[in-house]
Amino acid sequence: MSFKDVLVCVEDLPSDEATLEVAVGLARSFGAHLVGLHVRLLAELPPFIMAEYGGQITLMQDRLALEASDRAKARFEAALAAGGITGEWRDVAGNPLREVPLHARHADLTVIAQRNPEEWSEDGLVDQLLLDAGRPVLVVPYVGRYPAVGRRALVAWNAGREAARAVADALPLLRRAERTLVVALNPRAVTGSHGDVPGADIAAHLARHGVSAQAESLQAEDVALGDMLLSRAADEDADLLVMGAYGHSRMRELVLGGVTRHVLDHMTLPVLLSH
Template identity: 50%
Template sequence: MAFKDILVHMDSTVQAGSRLDLALALAKRYQAHLIALNVRDRTLVPTRLTAQFGAEMDAILARGDAEAASAAKAMVEARAEAAQTSVEWRDVAGDLMDTVALHARYCDLVVVGQTVPDNADGRALPDSLVVAVGRPMLVVPHAGQFPSIGRRVLVAWNASREATRAVHDALPFLREAELVHVIAVNPEHGMAGHGDIPGADICQHLSRHGVKAVCEHIRSDDIAAGAMLLNRVADEDCDMIVMGGYGRSRLREMVLGGATRHLLEHMTVPILMSH
């Protein structure tokens, strides 16, 4: 597998620039076509406002959408020329999550931003997208610059279907990494678990793909697992995490907490997720 087309979600946030820079770097690295997608989303505009102000409100919103799209397009065009890679601009209207998911299904990788804390519109795009798109999703933290990723990668391994999918989807990164650190979280033995030596089977599989992988296993209660993984990222000087997204229902994650939710809220490096 190779990344031949990459989609990056563009918006008017400060984070969009660093997200675009990373997407452009990946497109150049893998000789991929990059699609920069801007979505004019009106679904969260209170209906009472449009009902009260009618055409006047529509004109105000349309003007704001156009200004935001123009600024994002100018950013894409300026950076694309410097990056010297194939870039396509798309500006569409629709529900944010549904529209991004639709366009992402025809790409090998979708790049989105971490939800900004206290986000006024309440949209958590990564949470919904990871279970809807059927493609690997690279989430970029809202703070920091990430001009390049994949030198040292941490794989959060729990022998689940989601983790298996994520490792497969991340192979282009893993093959090029200096080191891949596979951490088996709360490993269980038996046919549905990790085998006799937790992490050994997946590391052996990765080695057949030319991946330089080492493994270890850790025990942690579920709520603390995400924090422990972030500590290991710092300890091992990793610049990327690979993990399966939402191995149990998102409702239960919201109520009880969990590694996926913790990492999406507190991430310090980009995370490649698959479901």
């Protein structure tokens, strides 16, 4: 198993630089076909505004969208040239919440930037991508640079189906890792799910796939668990966190908080998530 198609979202934002660096590095490392995707958002305005100013507004929207698309394409092509690889550019018009998951379904991995609350970007895009694409998503923090991803990996393991899916999706990266640490989350919360030794069974499974992994456990409340995971990743000097996404419903996590939501908001390293 390997990555043969990698999709990267290019949003005409400062965070594109780090996201493209990660995507180009992965495509080069795996010999994968890299697709750059930019979605030109067509804003929907109230009918009374369109009735009076529709033509002018449409022309202005088209002009600004095309300028953003040109900048995004230039950034993508510069990243390809710097990485010494070739790729495919896709520019589509529509709603990113629909278009990005649609294109992601035809790729082994999608790379996208963490949402920066101080910049405009489509709210909820990462969440929608996780829930709708059916493919793993690698989210890159909007702060920092990450020239190598997957050298030292930390796997968040709660023995749930989302975590199992994430581990399977991350195998191409985990096989290449110099060190993999499996952290069993709240193993006492669900009796029997983790086995006699928390993390041992999934570590043994990884070993059969050529991944040398160590296991340990963490016990905490959901939000505190997110902090502890990120802190443990920093202690390990990890450059990749692998975890399942939204084991609880997304609405429950938005209202009450949860590990997925906390990590998406506060990540300090690239995170591969699967739902």
